[in-house]
Each structure stands twice: as C-alpha cells, then as structure tokens.
Amino acid sequence: MADGYALALQKALVTALKADAGVSALVSTRVYDQPPQSATRPYLRIGAIEPRPLRTDCKKAANLTFGIEAHSRPVTSGRVEATRCAEAIVSALDEAALTVTGFDAVQVHWQTQTVDQDSDGQSYTAIVAFTALLDG
C-alpha cells in the first residue's frame, strides 16, 4: 500500500533534514520519529503532522501543518542550542523543494517557532511549525 500524505511527508522530511549540512552540523544524523531512551542531545524529532484535504473539482490535494521538534540539554548555553537547531530547521525546510514519493510538494512554508524550557528545568525544546501543500 502506498503511503498517504502524512507518512510520505514524514519520510521526505527525515531525508531532507539528514541531508542538510546545517542540520547535520548540529545533530549529526539524530533525526527521529520516536527517539530511543538514551538518545544523545541535541536531536530532532518529527512532531505532529495534521493533514487536511483540499476540496478541488478535478484533483486531490492536502494542506498539512507539521512541526519539527529540537530537543536540547545544554550545560551552560540555555536556549541558544535549541534556537540554533530551530534556525537550521527553518533554513533547511522553508520553501524547500521536497521530494515526496507519490506526491508533488507544491510549497513548504515556515509559520512560526517556539523555544521553551522543559519541566525538568534542564532541557529545552524548540518546535518549528510549517505548512505544506501536497498535490496528487
């Protein structure tokens, strides 16, 4: 069975993030859907993907809102590392020509980002939100 919008986009995102030099410099290849318990920080995690069908007369398409999370536990630098990861994610994905198997990625637009301290008081999480339009 072919992948639907969400799974096809997720695969494309992992590929694009791992291939980006700016992202790799910060997290190496640590881009996860479900990170292992002992994952070295910083790492990226594919966050929520919310697809919505687009009603058109002759074609199928979907608008997807998705997030990429950067998890950081710096010793001294506060939110700087998480923010750097967020900026690298934006640089890698904003208006990127993603290769999504089975679909045409018409546009990928950065919407917003948040960086907050986690409840453990040591970790920071950045969430970068995008919207994508997939055709097909």
Place this chain on the structure above:
Amino acid sequence: MKKSGFGATKAMLNRITPEIEAKFEDANRENAEMIVDMAKVLIPSVTGTNRALIRNMPGADGSQLIDFGPKAKVIEGERGPRPFVNPAMAATKKKRAARSRKAIRDAIKAVK
C-alpha cells in the same frame, strides 16, 4: 454624526441568502481548523493525549468554539505566557484575515 448610505447597506444585507451565510460559516470553520492544527503542532506534549483534546466545535449560529484542552490552563495560568495558544493565533492571523476578507468580498459581489 452624519449617517449616510445606510439604505444601500440595509438593502444589501436583506439580499444575503442562506448560500452566502453558508460561505461565511465555511470560512469561519476553516479559520478555526487552521488554529486547531497549528496549536496541535505547537503544544509541548510528548504523548498525544493533550493534543487530541484540542478541537473546534461549531455553534448553531455558525460560530466556532475552540477548546485548547486542559494543558492550556495548567501550563499557561490565567494571565501567564501562552506557549502554544498565542503563537498559534499569531501565526495564522494573516491567513485568517485574508480568508474572512475574501468571504466578505464574495458576499458583496453576490448581493450588489
């Protein structure tokens, strides 16, 4: 205060059909869904429980009530920072305004 042109506006308002009202409701629903989607992406939650509780509920008059779930109150307090509600509202503001403007423009065209 001088009031003029109300007669023409009133006449246009009287020509609003249920189809035009339905278009307004669609625009309003799409705007609410956009906020919900963005909030679901921005909520700092490892599990999907709190994410799933974010939803929009349509009112009988075409309004939309957005429930951001219990996490909104716990981590944001009454007047504190709102780490996923306010960013979701702010990030979608321009698109929501554009959609609303388009609905109004289409309605004016239809009744003029």
